[in-house]
Structure formats: C-alpha cells, structure tokens
Amino acid sequence: MSLQNIYQQKLTTAEEAVKLVQSGDRIEYGAFNGKPVLCDKALAMRHQELHDVLIYAVTTVPPVPETVKFPQSFTYMDWHFSKVTRMMQQQYGLGFYSPIIYHMAPRYYRDGLAHPRRQVTIMQVSPMDKNGYFNFGLQNSETMGKIEMSEHVIVEVNPNMPVAYGGNEENVHISRVSAIVEASKEQLLFAAPPAKPSEADMKIAEHVVKFIKDESVIQLGIGGIPNAVGELIAQSDLKNLGGHTEMFSDAYIDMIESGVMNGRKKAIDRNKVPYTFALGSQHLYDFINENAGLASYAASYTNDPRIIAQLDNFVSINNALQVDLYGQVNGESLGMNQVSGNGGMFDFVLGSQWAKEGKSFICLNSTFMNKEGKMESRIMPTFAPNSIVTIPRQLVDYIVTEYGAVKLKPKPTWYRAEELISIAHPDFRDDLIKQAEKMKIWRQSNKR
Numbered sequence: 419m420s421l422q423n424i425y426q427q428k429l430t431t432a433e434e435a436v437k438l439v440q441s442g443d444r445i446e447y448g449a450f451n452g453k454p455v456l457c458d459k460a461l462a463m464r465h466q467e468l469h470d471v472l473i474y475a476v477t478t479v480p481p482v483p484e485t486v487k488f489p490q491s492f493t494y495m496d497w498h499f500s501k502v503t504r505m506m507q508q509q510y511g512l513g514f515y516s517p518i519i520y521h522m523a524p525r526y527y528r529d530g531l532a533h534p535r536r537q538v539t540i541m542q543v544s545p546m547d548k549n550g551y552f553n554f555g556l557q558n559s560e561t562m563g564k565i566e567m568s569e570h571v572i573v574e575v576n577p578n579m580p581v582a583y584g585g586n587e588e589n590v591h592i593s594r595v596s597a598i599v600e601a602s603k604e605q606l607l608f609a610a611p612p613a614k615p616s617e618a619d620m621k622i623a624e625h626v627v628k629f630i631k632d633e634s635v636i637q638l639g640i641g642g643i644p645n646a647v648g649e650l651i652a653q654s655d656l657k658n659l660g661g662h663t664e665m666f667s668d669a670y671i672d673m674i675e676s677g678v679m680n681g682r683k684k685a686i687d688r689n690k691v692p693y694t695f696a697l698g699s700q701h702l703y704d705f706i707n708e709n710a711g712l713a714s715y716a717a718s719y720t721n722d723p724r725i726i727a728q729l730d731n732f733v734s735i736n737n738a739l740q741v742d743l744y745g746q747v748n749g750e751s752l753g754m755n756q757v758s759g760n761g762g763m764f765d766f767v768l769g770s771q772w773a774k775e776g777k778s779f780i781c782l783n784s785t786f787m788n789k790e791g792k793m794e795s796r797i798m799p800t801f802a803p804n805s806i807v808t809i810p811r812q813l814v815d816y817i818v819t820e821y822g823a824v825k826l827k828p829k830p831t832w833y834r835a836e837e838l839i840s841i842a843h844p845d846f847r848d849d850l851i852k853q854a855e856k857m858k859i860w861r862q863s864n865k866r
Contacts, residue, residue: 421550421592428598432460435597436540438570441469444533446568447483448541449476449497449559450695451607454574456599457540459484465491472533474516476559477697477759478502479608486512497523498759499750507756520664520762521721524563524587532567539568542601543590544579551589555579556607556703557695558714562587570596577603580707585692585715609700612668615646618783621820623647626735626779627654629816629823633683635660635729635773637766638669639736640697643781645669647735652676660684661691662729664721664762666712668698671705685728687713694720721762726769727776734770734778736763740796740805741817743835743854745826747780748801749808760808767809771827778815779823784843795846797838799853817841831859 436457439445445461447453453475461468462484468491475483476497485492486506495514496503506513518526526532541561543552552573554561565571573595582588592598615623623646630636630651636659638644648669651659653676660681661670670691673679681689694717696706706712719725726732739757740748750758763780770776785793797819801807814826817838824837835854839847854860 421546424592425546425598428592428595430597430599432456432574432599433463435572435599436461436464438572438596439464439468439471439538440536441471442535444472444474444535444537446537446539446564447473447475448554449557449561450479450697451579452541452543452554452557452561453478453483454540454542454572455481455605456601457572457574461485462488468492472535476557478506478513479697482506498761499756504755504757515756515759517760519760519764520717521723521765522718523560524716524718527560527563527567537564537568538570538572539564540572541574542576542579543573544581545575545577546592550592552592552595553579553581553589554714555582556697556706558582558585558588559695559717562590562716563718565590565594572597572599574599574601576601576605576607578605578607580703582696582706582714583708583710583712585713586719587716588714607703609698609703611699612645613642615642615649616783618820619643619646622781622783622818623650625818625823626781627651629777629779630656630733631731632657633659634731634733635662635684636673636679637663637732637734637770638665638667639763640665640667641737643737644735648673651678654678658683660729662687662720662726662732663691663693664695664717664766666691666693666696666702666706668702671702674711685730686725692720717762721765723765723769723772726766727772730774730776732770732773732776734766734776736766736780738780738782738808740798740801741780741782741838742798742800743838743850743857743859744831745811745814745817745834745838746801746807747809747814748805751804751806753802754804763808767813767815771815779818780809780814780816781818784819784821784841793845795842795850797842797846797850799850799857832861835859
C-alpha cells in the first residue's frame with residue numbers, strides 16, 4: 419500500500435482522533451509550539467465522559483489549552499512554566515510544575531520513571547514528506563522518548579510548521595502514527611518579536627562579551643540579555659565562533675549571518691548549530707525551515723553536560739531572577755510563585771565548566787520594580803520563604819549585573835559576599851553589608 423493510501427486511512431477529524439483517549443490516561447502534548455490546538459479543543463469537549471486524565475506539556479504557549487477549564491476531568495502539568503502557565507495557575511489555580519533535569523527528560527520515559535499509566539502523545543508536526551516522515555519542527559526536546567512509550571500517537575499536521583533538519587530524533591514515521599488530523603493555514607504558530615534589550619541589558623552584555631574569544635562556542639538563554647549579547651557578538655571582530663544551545667533564538671541569526679559564528683573550529687557538529695527547540699519571531703521560524711546549517715537534536719544530546727564538555731572554550735549565558743549573598747541562584751520562582759523553571763540552566767552551567775577553558779555566566783539586572791512601584795535589589799541577603807534554589811552555590815561560576823562580572827568559584831563565603839555586593843545597585847550596598855555582618859559572612863577588613 420502506498421504512503422498516500424496509508425495517510426488517507428489514518429486521516430480523521432480531531433473529534434474522532436481523541437476517542438483514542440481513555441479515562442486514567444497520561445496525555446503527552448507536544449512541547450512548545452508542538453502543543454495541539456484542534457485536538458486539545460476536541461479533548462476538552464469530552465470532559466463529561468472522561469476523568470482522572472493527566473496532561474503533560476512543555477512550556478505552554480498560546481492559545482490557552484481548553485482542557486485546563488475542566489480540572490474535574492483533566493490535571494495539567496508543565497515541565498517548564500511560561501507566561502500562559504503562570505496565568506493559569508495564579509488566576510485559576512490550574513497547572514502544576516514538574517521539576518526536571520532537562521537532558522534526562524527522554525530517559526524519564528524510556529526508563530519508566532514517568533507516571534506509570536497508559537500513554538497517548540498528541541502533537542503538532544509539519545506535513546508528511548515523500549518518505550512518510552512527519553518532522554517535529556521547532557521542538558525536538560523529549561518527543562521521541564515519549565512516542566516510544568505511547569500506545570497511540572496522534573499528529574496534528576500544521577502547514578505552518580517549519581521543517582527542522584536533524585540531528586537526531588527529529589521526526590516520526592507514519593507507521594508509528596495512529597491518527598492524522600489536518601490543521602488549516604489559519605492555525606498560526608505562536609511567534610513573538612525578540613525582547614528589546616534595556617540599557618542595563620546592554621551593559622551586562624558588554625561585561626560578558628569581554629570574556630569571549632575567537633573559536634568560543636556560545637549558548638544563549640532567553641530574554642533581553644542574551645539578545646544583547648548576540649547583537650554585540652555580531653558586531654564584533656571575533657572569529658570562528660560556534661553555537662551549541664538548548665534554545666535557538668533570534669539572537670543567533672545575526673551572529674550566523676554576520677559570519678562571526680560559522681562553527682568551523684568546533685570539535686563536534688562542525689559547521690552546524692545544534693539546538694533542541696526554538697522560540698521567537700516568525701523570521702526565526704522562516705530561518706530554521708530546511709536550513710542545513712542547523713541541527714535539531716533531542717535534549718538528551720544538546721543538554722548533556724558530557725557532550726557540552728567536549729566543546730573547548732564553551733560560554734554559557736543564562737538569566738536569573740535573584741542571587742543571595744551565599745551565591746545561590748534562583749532562576750525560577752518568586753517566593754512560592756513559580757515563574758519559570760530549571761530548564762537547561764543546570765545542564766549548561768555544569769557542562770560549560772567541564773569544558774576546557776569553559777565559562778558559565780548567570781546574568782541579571784541588579785534591581786526590579788515590585789508591584790507597588792518600589793525598587794528592590796535582585797542581589798539579596800537570603801531568599802524569601804518557599805523560593806527555589808535553581809543552581810547551588812558550589813556550581814556557580816560568574817555572576818553578572820550592569821555593574822560588573824564577578825567570579826565566585828571557588829571563593830569562601832565572605833569573599834562571595836564582597837564580590838556580589840560590589841555588583842549590586844549602589845543604593846543597596848550598605849544594607850547588604852549590614853546583613854552580611856549579621857550572617858557572619860563579612861570580614862571587618864572588607865570595610866574600606
């Protein structure tokens with residue numbers, strides 16, 4: 419039987435496809451822009467007949483899933499919180515966070531560590547190619563791991579989904595698919611323009627770029643600071659940089675198109691930029707489509723510290739919300755409110771320091787405005803109760819604010835406090851010194 423005949427046999431409506439779901443099932447939605455839309459709506463319509471269904475997503479992007487409106491039938495979890503997930507939890511009390519080490523995510527499925535239930539995977543993919551493969555597009559992540567452990571796989575074919583060359587584990591064959599649902603061209607992917615760097619972001623970027631040298635391999639996180647770093651690198655006279663990252667963002671386009679980032683000197687994946695997901699503008703998605711200079715990999719490859727360690731001069735650049743005077747990093751919560759997640763920060767902080775001459779930079783603006791419009795310091799004596807430590811102090815390399823970059827590894831507590839206070843906002847330094855004295859991590863000789 420031809421591939422097209424098999425395709426037509428499996429082609430159905432979203433309403434018919436989700437009849438494969440049973441009460442008590444674990445439903446794995448595609449990550450990021452792989453989250454289904456039509457099938458999510460159809461599944462929500464079955465809320466009166468289904469109960470105790472677990473739904474797992476990865477960084478929920480718009481539109482808000484319909485299934486979360488029926489918590490009596492569906493329990494919604496997210497491996498990494500987004501603005502949408504925060505809204506769902508804060509406004510409706512819906513959505514739960516699942517802490518993970520990202521590079522191990524595929525193993526959670528393959529080793530049977532995920533919740534032991536009958537599993538169904540539902541995801542958006544690109545149209546089938548001539549050989550019967552559906553490409554995962556902008557998100558590889560842990561997808562193949564969960565497909566291998568699923569009783570059924572439902573694909574929601576979106577003609578807007580780019581084809582992302584691999585790598586590995588970047589597509590699924592029609593023989594593994596139970597049902598095919600077709601979306602229209604009007605079902606656009608979530609896209610957003612890159613965050614515009616602030617003046618403080620640019621200063622932070624300037625501090626970081628001073629540490630980057632020819633042939634460095636760059637990993638960038640999300641937000642204004644990484645975008646500022648990419649912008650400065652693209653304008654620099656650096657040579658033969660490489661890319662290896664978890665998230666492929668708009669910041670990489672300028673670095674690649676300027677010729678600064680070509681990957682010619684990398685020890686592995688030479689001439690390519692490996693990544694496991696992409697999130698950004700439509701321009702970014704168009705850039706990714708059938709781009710032979712990029713390589714979509716599972717997170718078990720891009721985020722494995724042992725892989726990262728093979729890349730000399732690796733430079734990891736990530737954001738944080740808060741740092742305390744012990745050097746602990748909170749990259750994901752404000753008190754008990756989950757803001758983001760661990761993501762791949764732990765992977766890259768560790769892997770970059772295993773690499774020969776590698777460096778890890780954790781960046782943050784020195785202050786923020788609270789809800790009352792009052793300025794607060796992001797460098798603080800201790801975290802608020804229920805806050806999460808994303809990176810333990812012994813793993814921290816460099817901390818960077820607009821006031822400078824300081825290296826904490828492997829300094830004692832008093833030295834860390836001194837260094838961190840030196841890059842805090844000047845308005846908060848005296849109080850931080852007083853608090854450090856109370857915490858017995860401040861030497862009298864430091865006062866000068």
